[in-house]
Amino acid sequence: SNKVFADLPVTVFEAMSQLARDNDAINLGQGFPDDPGPEDIRRTAADAVLNGYNQYPSMMGLPELRQAISTHYAHWHGVQLDPLAEVMVTSGATEALASAILSVVEPGDEVIVFQPVYDSYLPIVRQAGGIPRLVRLEPPHWRITEEALRRVFNAKTKAIVFNNPLNPAAVVYPREDLELLARFCQEFDAVAICDEVWEHVTFDGLSHIPLIAIPGMRDRTIKIGSAGKIFSLTGWKVGFVCAAPKLLRVAAKVHQFLAFTTAPNLQVAVAYGLGKSDDYFLQMRKELARSRDRLAKGLSDIGFPVIRSQGTYFLTVDLSPLGLNETDEAFCKRIVTDYKVAAIPVSAFYEEEPVTSVVRFCFAKNDRTLDTALERLSDAV
Ligand code: PMP
Ligand code: GLN
Numbered sequence: 001s002n003k004v005f006a007d008l009p010v011t012v013f014e015a016m017s018q019l020a021r022d023n024d025a026i027n028l029g030q031g032f033p034d035d036p037g038p039e040d041i042r043r044t045a046a047d048a049v050l051n052g053y054n055q056y057p058s059m060m061g062l063p064e065l066r067q068a069i070s071t072h073y074a075h076w077h078g079v080q081l082d083p084l085a086e087v088m089v090t091s092g093a094t095e096a097l098a099s100a101i102l103s104v105v106e107p108g109d110e111v112i113v114f115q116p117v118y119d120s121y122l123p124i125v126r127q128a129g130g131i132p133r134l135v136r137l138e139p140p141h142w143r144i145t146e147e148a149l150r151r152v153f154n155a156k157t158k159a160i161v162f163n164n165p166l167n168p169a170a171v172v173y174p175r176e177d178l179e180l181l182a183r184f185c186q187e188f189d190a191v192a193i194c195d196e197v198w199e200h201v202t203f204d205g206l207s208h209i210p211l212i213a214i215p216g217m218r219d220r221t222i223k224i225g226s227a228g229k230i231f232s233l234t235g236w237k238v239g240f241v242c243a244a245p246k247l248l249r250v251a252a253k254v255h256q257f258l259a260f261t262t263a264p265n266l267q268v269a270v271a272y273g274l275g276k277s278d279d280y281f282l283q284m285r286k287e288l289a290r291s292r293d294r295l296a297k298g299l300s301d302i303g304f305p306v307i308r309s310q311g312t313y314f315l316t317v318d319l320s321p322l323g324l325n326e327t328d329e330a331f332c333k334r335i336v337t338d339y340k341v342a343a344i345p346v347s348a349f350y351e352e353e354p355v356t357s358v359v360r361f362c363f364a365k366n367d368r369t370l371d372t373a374l375e376r377l378s379d380a381v
Contacts, residue, residue, distance in 0.1 A: 004127045011119050012348035016332070020342035026373045028295075029332075029342040031167070031313040032234040033364040038273065038280075041231055045269035057264035059256055061089025061240075068271040069225075069240050077210050079223075085245040088252055089267060091259040092237035093197045093226035098124045099258055100193045100222045100241060101161065103250040105130035109158035114144070116168055116349030118195065121161045130158070134351060139318060139358055140307045142169040144177045149184045159191040165198040165208060168346050168360040170309035170316060172206045175214075182214040191247065192217060197226040197239075200281055202311040203289040212242070219244040222251065227270040232284070232364070238262055238270045288313070288364060295363040298374035303381035313364035316346060320357040322381055327356045339376045 009015070016029035036042070060066065066083040073079045081087055090096040097120055105111055107129030113121055114135045125132050133152040137144070162181065165172045185192050192211050199208040212221035227238040239262075241251050296306045296315055303322070309315035319331060326334070328345035336342045343361050347354035363370065 004123055008123060012344060013119075016336070016342050016344055019333075019336050023336050023340055023342075025336050025340040025342045026369060026376070027342045028361045028363070028365070028373055029344045031362045031364065033232045033313070034366055034369055035232070037233045038231055038276075041233070041269050041273040044272045045265050048265035048268040053264040053268050055264070056261050057267060059261055060084075060252060061087070061262065062264060062267045062271065065089055065267045065271040065274075068274040069242065072274040073210075073223075073242065077208075077213055079210060079213050079242075081242050082245075086242055086248055088241045088248055088255060089262050090239040090241055090255055091262045092228065093195060093224050093239040094120055094237075095255070095259045096224040096226075096239040096241045097121065097161075097193070097195060099251045099254040100224060100243075101125055101130075101159075102128050102254045102258075103247070104128075104159050104191050104193065104222070106158070108156070110152075110154065110156040111158060112149075112152050112160040112190070114160075114162060114166075115351065115353075116142075116166070116346055116355070117161075117351065118163055118167060118349070121195075122351060125161070131156075132351075133157070136350070136353055137166075137169065139169070139316070139355060142166060142171045144173070144180060146180060149180065153184050153188045153190070155188070157188045157190045159193055160185065161193045161195065162211065163195040164211070165196075165202060165311035167198060167312050168314050168316060168344065168349055170307075170312045170314050172202050172208060172310040175209055178209055178211055178214050181211065182217050185220060186216045190220070192221045193224070194221055195224050197224065197229045198312045199225060200230050201285065201288060201313065203285060203292065204310065206310050208311070219246075222247055227266075227273065231270070231273050236266050236270070238266050291363045291365065291367075291370065294367060295361060295370050295374070298370065299361070299377070302374070302378055307358070309363075313362050314360045315363055316358050316360050318358055328359050329356070331359060335377065335380060339380055341373045341376050 020027040070083040105128035222243040228234040304317040346358040
């Protein structure tokens with residue numbers, strides 16, 4: 001049997017969505033919007049299906065999409081990428097992460113991973129033979145400290161896997177933390193694998209800063225994005241890997257046997273979408289921020305201590321002041337059966353020493369869904 005995968009549980013997102021279905025609950029667990037997504041982008045995909053974009057595209061992605069990714073990041077982040085040598089299209093960020101990790105990590109390499117950790121990272125690090133070194137981040141700020149990095153970086157460090165904006169904590173990391181990480185990656189000659197799928201989903205005027213744009217990081221960073229999050233079309237599974245040619249070349253060798261290509265019709269539509277005006281992206285942030293505020297106010301009126309969300313589709317609440325005497329996991333199991341609202345326990349994002357008092361809610365839903373969930377939870381505290 002496969003030692004890494006055989007005993008893994010079903011991911012918390014799938015498990016919670018199943019519980020939501022079983023209980024006929026409103027699903028504020030797994031992160032996906034309940035509106036249909038931008039019509040022009042969906043129409044572009046439909047036209048591409050009808051007009052013949054249905055056979056294997058180039059392994060690295062359609063040239064027009066690779067160009068659009070390069071143009072998009074130059075415009076939004078001032079990062080210059082050669083579309084042919086430094087950009088690859090993947091089947092979602094999940095595949096991008098696997099391709100990146102498997103291309104960098106060799107048996108015995110240490111890989112620094114931050115908890116809360118997105119659930120796909122550790123199994124892939126282990127499959128590569130890597131040894132995870134965990135950094136535990138804590139609410140309510142989840143900041144990265146020099147002492148924490150000093151404890152884990154060493155001569156065996158090969159890579160870090162870093163998620164920013166951070167799911168589930170909803171933190172958009174400031175330049176100071178990124179510079180600290182950059183300093184350690186350079187001192188210990190480590191590659192930074194950066195999961196930046198939430199890059200466009202930031203609020204209150206906060207901007208995402210890609211680690212690849214921090215001085216010294218250009219040639220040691222693998223930047224990963226996802227059209228699913230950029231366009232609120234989470235089922236599309238169109239991801240991107242951006243990296244210097246020497247890193248991208250190896251990631252492409254893994255990609256060719258994990259997924260090889262990605263639906264060309266969706267690639268056409270994503271290329272179109274990435275060229276949309278700044279207004280589109282700013283409007284999306286504004287609408288999501290409005291939903292965030294609606295859920296945050298409702299939860300806090302009920303009595304839940306809400307931790308401020310700076311980005312992503314998620315906000316978190318801290319159960320510890322409530323004196324409920326139950327873990328986040330028990331709380332989530334209870335509210336899905338008793339109140340018919342599903343949420344995600346943040347402890348699921350820890351492998352050791354879990355934070356057990358924080359629960360994640362997805363607010364990327366229409367007002368009626370949020371209001372009904374709030375009504376149901378009105379006497380939960
Ligand atoms: N990384 C993070 C932090 C995510 O939140 C998600 C999905 N929500 C992914 C990766 C996976 O992205 P994709 O659906 O493009 O595979
Ligand atoms: N990333 C999404 C979330 O955090 C879920 C993706 C998945 O189901 N694997 O909710």
